[in-house]
Amino acid sequence: MKKKVVSLMLVAAMVASLAACGSSGSSDSSEGGGEDGERVVELWTCWTEGADTETAGLEQIEKFEEETGVTVNQTNFTYDMLHEKILTAAAGGNVPDLIWGLPEYVGEFYNMGILEDLTDRFNEWEDKDALSEAVVNAMTIDNKIVGIPYEMTVRAYLTHADDLSAAGIEAPATWEDLMAQTDYYDNNGKYLTELACTGVRSAQELVVYLAQYDLEIATAQDDGKYRNTWTENPDELEKATKVFQMYKDLVDNGIIDPNCANWGWEETDENLATGIVSSYVTGNWLAEREASNPDTMGDIAVNPIPYPSDGHPATYMECKPLFILADSKNKDDAFALATAFCSYDWQSAGFADRSPRSDVSTDSKWSKDFQALADTGITFPPVTLGGITQAMQDAMAMVLQEGEEPAAAAEWLSNAVNDSLADSGELSE
Numbered sequence: 001m002k003k004k005v006v007s008l009m010l011v012a013a014m015v016a017s018l019a020a021c022g023s024s025g026s027s028d029s030s031e032g033g034g035e036d037g038e039r040v041v042e043l044w045t046c047w048t049e050g051a052d053t054e055t056a057g058l059e060q061i062e063k064f065e066e067e068t069g070v071t072v073n074q075t076n077f078t079y080d081m082l083h084e085k086i087l088t089a090a091a092g093g094n095v096p097d098l099i100w101g102l103p104e105y106v107g108e109f110y111n112m113g114i115l116e117d118l119t120d121r122f123n124e125w126e127d128k129d130a131l132s133e134a135v136v137n138a139m140t141i142d143n144k145i146v147g148i149p150y151e152m153t154v155r156a157y158l159t160h161a162d163d164l165s166a167a168g169i170e171a172p173a174t175w176e177d178l179m180a181q182t183d184y185y186d187n188n189g190k191y192l193t194e195l196a197c198t199g200v201r202s203a204q205e206l207v208v209y210l211a212q213y214d215l216e217i218a219t220a221q222d223d224g225k226y227r228n229t230w231t232e233n234p235d236e237l238e239k240a241t242k243v244f245q246m247y248k249d250l251v252d253n254g255i256i257d258p259n260c261a262n263w264g265w266e267e268t269d270e271n272l273a274t275g276i277v278s279s280y281v282t283g284n285w286l287a288e289r290e291a292s293n294p295d296t297m298g299d300i301a302v303n304p305i306p307y308p309s310d311g312h313p314a315t316y317m318e319c320k321p322l323f324i325l326a327d328s329k330n331k332d333d334a335f336a337l338a339t340a341f342c343s344y345d346w347q348s349a350g351f352a353d354r355s356p357r358s359d360v361s362t363d364s365k366w367s368k369d370f371q372a373l374a375d376t377g378i379t380f381p382p383v384t385l386g387g388i389t390q391a392m393q394d395a396m397a398m399v400l401q402e403g404e405e406p407a408a409a410a411e412w413l414s415n416a417v418n419d420s421l422a423d424s425g426e427l428s429e
Helices: 002-021 052-068 079-092 105-112 119-124 133-138 161-167 175-179 184-188 200-211 234-252 258-262 265-273 284-292 331-341 344-350 365-371 386-400 406-423
Strands: 040-045 071-076 098-100 148-160 279-283 300-303 315-324
Touching: 040 079, 040 331, 052 071, 052 284, 052 331, 052 344, 079 098, 079 105, 079 200, 098 331, 105 315, 133 148, 133 315, 148 161, 148 200, 148 284, 148 331, 148 365, 161 184, 175 234, 200 234, 200 265, 200 315, 200 386, 234 386, 234 406, 258 386, 265 279, 265 284, 279 284, 284 365, 300 365, 315 331, 331 344, 386 406
Parallel strands: 040 071, 040 098
Antiparallel strands: 098 315, 148 279, 148 300, 148 315
C-alpha cells in the first residue's frame, strides 16, 4: 500500500537527524550518561504544545532537576513521529532513556527487546499501591512490568450541546441515528461529526467499532498465539464489512467531511475544540482545551459512543506507559523521573482528570462522566501491533480514498493481520 511506502521513506529520512538527537543520556559515561559525571536523562514526550499538560510537565521537570541535580533533556514529538524515531534509534543503538508511549507499543517494543524490565524497581516503589490491579496489568507483559503509567482514559462521544439543541436533535446513540442526519450540514453550516482515518487514533477508533460487533482484530488461540478469524467465519466477515460500510456511508451521506479521510487526531481534536464540527469521539484530555478555547468548549457534553442497533456499546480504554529503554545508561534516574510523573503532585498538576492513580480525580465531567463508560472499555490484544494498526489504516484508505468495496477491505484486513502476526512469530497456525 502507498502508506507503507511512505512510512518506510520517513524512517529512512530520519536516520541522519537521529544522529544529532543522540543525547548525553545515551553516552557511555558510567555517571548517569553525561560528560564529566553529569547526570542526564534524555526524555521524549508527546504532549500537546501549549496545553496545560505541557505547562505543568515543564514546571515539574524543573523542580525535579532542582531537587535531584539531574539534567532532563526533553524533546516533544507526535506519537507517530516518536514511534518511527524509536524504531530507527533502536536499530542504530542510540536511544533516549525515557519515552512516553501508547498501549499499542507494549507488545511491539517488548518483542524487539528494547524495554527495560522494571519489576524489581516497581516492587520497591513506595507509591505502587496507588495503582489498581487493572492499571498494573496494563503495564505488564510476560509477568514483567515494563512501564510506569502516566495517563489513563477511556473514549467518549463529545458533542457541542448548543449545536445539537439549535438543530433540534439529541446526541446520536446509534449508527442509525447518525445516518439519519443527512441534512445536518445544509441546515447548520458544519458537519455533524468526524472520523480519524490516519495515524494512531484511527486504529483505536476502528477497534471500538469492531468490538461493538464482538469482533477482535486478533483472537487468542489454544496454542497461546493469535489469529484473525474473519475469513474463516462468514458471520464475522459480514460484521466486519458492516463496519467499513458505516465508514463509507458517513461520507456518502454527507454526515462527515470527506476530507477527513486524510486526517488524524490533530485535525479532528482541533476541529471539535474550535467548534468547526459538532461532535467527535475523543478522550478527556480535551479538558485542557477549555482554557485555550473558552468560547467554543463551554457547551461540551459527554456521551457514549454511538453503536450499531444490532450490536452493543463499547469504548477504547487506554493506559499510557512511560518506557525506560533497555540500552539506557541512566536507568536509575530515568526510573526516578518516570515515577515522579506518576506521583500524586505531578498527576494532580497535569492529569487530574485522567490519572491512573486511584487517589487523584475530580468531580468534573472530564473525570466522572468518562469513568462512567469504563465498564464497556476494550483494548488491543497484547501482540506486536505496528503492522496490524498500519493495516487497519490501509483498509480504511481502501474504502475512503481508493473506492474499494467494504467487503473487499474487510477480507483484505483479515489476511493482512495474519500476515503481520506471521512476521512477528505470533500467528497461530
